[in-house]
Amino acid sequence: MSIKPVLKLYHLIQSFVVISIHLIMSANAFAQTPEVTTVKNTFIFNTAVFKSCHASTIVQLGNGKLMAAWFGGTSEGSPDVCIWTSEQTKDGWTKPSKTADGTGENGKQYACWNPVLFKTKDGTLYLHYKVGPNPREWCAMYKTSINDGNTWSVAKPLPTGFLGPIKDKPLQLENGNILYPSSVESTDEQHWTIHLEQSDPQLEHWQKIELDCDTFQAIQPTLLTYPHNKLQLLARTKENVIAQSWSDDGGLTWSRLERTTLPNPNSGIDAATVNNHLQLLVYNPLNAGKDWWEGRSTLKLAMSTDGKTWKDIYTFEDQPKGEFSYPAIIVDNKGNIYITYTYNRVKIKFVQLSIVKNRP
Numbered sequence: 129m130s131i132k133p134v135l136k137l138y139h140l141i142q143s144f145v146v147i148s149i150h151l152i153m154s155a156n157a158f159a160q161t162p163e164v165t166t167v168k169n170t171f172i173f174n175t176a177v178f179k180s181c182h183a184s185t186i187v188q189l190g191n192g193k194l195m196a197a198w199f200g201g202t203s204e205g206s207p208d209v210c211i212w213t214s215e216q217t218k219d220g221w222t223k224p225s226k227t228a229d230g231t232g233e234n235g236k237q238y239a240c241w242n243p244v245l246f247k248t249k250d251g252t253l254y255l256h257y258k259v260g261p262n263p264r265e266w267c268a269m270y271k272t273s274i275n276d277g278n279t280w281s282v283a284k285p286l287p288t289g290f291l292g293p294i295k296d297k298p299l300q301l302e303n304g305n306i307l308y309p310s311s312v313e314s315t316d317e318q319h320w321t322i323h324l325e326q327s328d329p330q331l332e333h334w335q336k337i338e339l340d341c342d343t344f345q346a347i348q349p350t351l352l353t354y355p356h357n358k359l360q361l362l363a364r365t366k367e368n369v370i371a372q373s374w375s376d377d378g379g380l381t382w383s384r385l386e387r388t389t390l391p392n393p394n395s396g397i398d399a400a401t402v403n404n405h406l407q408l409l410v411y412n413p414l415n416a417g418k419d420w421w422e423g424r425s426t427l428k429l430a431m432s433t434d435g436k437t438w439k440d441i442y443t444f445e446d447q448p449k450g451e452f453s454y455p456a457i458i459v460d461n462k463g464n465i466y467i468t469y470t471y472n473r474v475k476i477k478f479v480q481l482s483i484v485k486n487r488p
Contacts, residue, residue: 163483164442164465164484166481167482168478169477169480172196172224176212178212180202182453183198183295183454185197185244185468186456186468187245187246189276194216194466195214196214196216197227198212201240205262211227212224212226213255228257228269238259239259241260241263246306253277254272255270256292257269286334292310294309294348296351296398297456299351306326306327309350309361310322310323320347322339322341322363324339324361325337339382341385344371346365348396352399352435357378359375359378359379361375364394364397369391370392371385372387389437390438394420399457406431407432408430409431410430410456410457410467412426413428414426424453427446428442
């Protein structure tokens with residue numbers, strides 16, 4: 129008997145076994161889907177001095193406290209749009225406080241955009257945000273606080289050519305360096321590209337890390353972590369799908385951007401990793417409509433164990449009309465999940481979830 133048919137049969141059986149194991153592992157992963165329970169579901173404020181608000185961010189402070197920030201003013205892009213913050217205490221969320229504005233060196237007022245709160249391992253609290261007439265012509269600014277936001281430094285610009293985190297939180301690496309998910313929108317709005325930026329812990333030395341976006345028009349990436357220095361990047365696109373890229377060396381190099389199985393109407397997303405193995409994603413799971421806000425009426429939480437197969441496990445909003453968008457999510461080591469998002473451009477919603485047990 130010829131050895132070739134035997135080898136061919138062997139390779140077919142081997143392939144079948146590998147595929148079967150993969151399917152069984154995927155099934156087992158979702159057979160133990162963590163249950164989440166709602167701990168809090170409230171608005172950060174009910175009334176405010178600003179008419180419109182958007183693009184919230186959230187960070188955990190000391191002593192179990194939280195801080196949220198967003199931009200608010202007459203309407204997105206108006207010169208009076210500033211950055212506002214609020215702190216969660218045992219008595220609820222504090223009254224919104226204006227923390228940054230867009231006053232330029234010439235005294236002219238510009239709109240503020242997309243705040244990002246981030247606390248480093250040494251306890252420094254950063255507030256990153258953008259200032260400018262629009263996302264094509266904005267510049268990156270930041271403030272710092274060493275007392276959990278009780279007082280803030282003066283605003284400082286990032287080095288020329290760097291934008292820092294565009295919407296979602298940075299990631300501090302084991303060596304102390306900070307990795308920023310970033311992106312650029314061209315002035316003609318025809319080219320959206322994502323990239324990474326990295327700085328030392330003091331934000332003194334910066335480098336840009338390029339990424340091949342293939343044919344995608346993508347912006348506003350978010351980062352997930354895995355064991356063995358592996359990272360995943362997810363981003364919104366104009367193609368009605370969330371795109372992804374992978375790094376096996378702690379963010380120094382990245383694979384070409386590719387499709388996920390997750391639909392998205394070109395709306396902001398955010399993700400977080402629980403104990404380096406469970407991945408959570410907050411996103412709008414619909415397709416885009418004729419108008420930019422269409423598709424933002426449903427907001428869900430999805431879970432994955434490998435970053436490739438995702439399952440919706442919680443619904444924040446599912447209404448015929450409305451905009452529930454631009455989520456931010458963080459987690460702690462106790463299984464608490466904290467989420468903020470835009471509620472019809474007039475309020476910021478806060479939801480706290482808890483992972484309680486595995487469902488058989």
